[in-house]
Amino acid sequence: MSGAEVLDTAHTEGDPEIERLIALAHTRRRIVAFTGAGISTESGIPDYRGPDGVWARQAPPTIGDFRSNPATRRDYWVRRRSTYPALLATRPNAGHAALVALERYGLLTAVVTQNIDGLHQQAGNDPTHVIELHGSAHEIRCLDCGRGWPAAAIDVRLRKGEDEPACTVCGGLLRTATVLFGESLPAGALRRAAMAAHTCDLMLVVGTSLIVNPAARLPLLAKESGAALAIINDTPTPLDPRADVVVRARAGPTLAALATALIASSGADGTAPSP
Ligand code: ZN
Numbered sequence: 001m002s003g004a005e006v007l008d009t010a011h012t013e014g015d016p017e018i019e020r021l022i023a024l025a026h027t028r029r030r031i032v033a034f035t036g037a038g039i040s041t042e043s044g045i046p047d048y049r050g051p052d053g054v055w056a057r058q059a060p061p062t063i064g065d066f067r068s069n070p071a072t073r074r075d076y077w078v079r080r081r082s083t084y085p086a087l088l089a090t091r092p093n094a095g096h097a098a099l100v101a102l103e104r105y106g107l108l109t110a111v112v113t114q115n116i117d118g119l120h121q122q123a124g125n126d127p128t129h130v131i132e133l134h135g136s137a138h139e140i141r142c143l144d145c146g147r148g149w150p151a152a153a154i155d156v157r158l159r160k161g162e163d164e165p166a167c168t169v170c171g172g173l174l175r176t177a178t179v180l181f182g183e184s185l186p187a188g189a190l191r192r193a194a195m196a197a198h199t200c201d202l203m204l205v206v207g208t209s210l211i212v213n214p215a216a217r218l219p220l221l222a223k224e225s226g227a228a229l230a231i232i233n234d235t236p237t238p239l240d241p242r243a244d245v246v247v248r249a250r251a252g253p254t255l256a257a258l259a260t261a262l263i264a265s266s267g268a269d270g271t272a273p274s275p
Contacts, residue, residue, distance in 0.1 A: 028202040035113045036114045043091060045087070080176065099259075100124040103126065105263050111130045113133065114134050133214070137151070140174050144171075145172055201228065205219055205239075207233055207251045209237050232254050
């Protein structure tokens with residue numbers, strides 16, 4: 001991916017908030033991005049939790065309801081069948097691309113995300129550096145034995161007419177490997193996220209309102225470990241008073257401007273180093 005593809009900065013030049021963000025990030029070499037729904041809305045994925053979000057109209061099931069209620073499971077698979085193709089068709093946007101550019105230039109060490117859409121990996125971030133706190137919509141997992149499959153493998157079975165596919169190993173209940181209401185977040189991902197926050201020198205919060213834990217805790221952990229904190233979000237967050245810079249703007253153009261400036265000042269010649 002070339003720098004020119006990534007970085008449309010026409011709308012951000014001279015914006016004082018973005019200039020402050022660039023100044024803050026200028027000397028940092030261990031940036032961790034912490035992303036939420038706001039980075040994916042520019043790809044057309046709705047913010048499920050927002051006031052107009054899908055969840056306001058039809059909340060996802062709780063894990064208890066999913067386990068005990070066959071009708072819930074049937075509805076879940078009907079919905080999955082109708083919504084997953086749209087998710088598969090979405091593409092990363094300028095915000096995702098800017099994070100890829102920062103990673104390739106050695107400036108970004110990890111992406112911690114609340115999103116389940118897989119767009120960071122699709123954009124080109126190293127999958128081993130993407131920490132998915134809420135799981136992934138692109139994986140199906142057995143609730144009983146924990147075995148996982150790529151979503152495509154289960155989609156084949158759905159197309160062949162299975163209404164509610166079961167685990168082929170233990171017969172257990174299957175569902176998307178995403179965190180439902182009433183479930184705790186995956187411990188391994190949480191541990192890695194905490195480590196990333198602890199060892200970064202700038203945490204870049206992008207498109208999350210930081211209301212639900214552990215979202216609220218990670219930026220504070222970064223701060224307490226000596227990192228700077230920047231928040232890019234189009235609405236206020238409870239941690240704005242603790243941030244070094246707050247940019248009230250869309251994620252895509254802001255991250256594009258940031259990546260352009262940091263890559264230029266890192267002395268790079270505009271050609272991304274080999275991955
Ligand atoms: Zn199983």
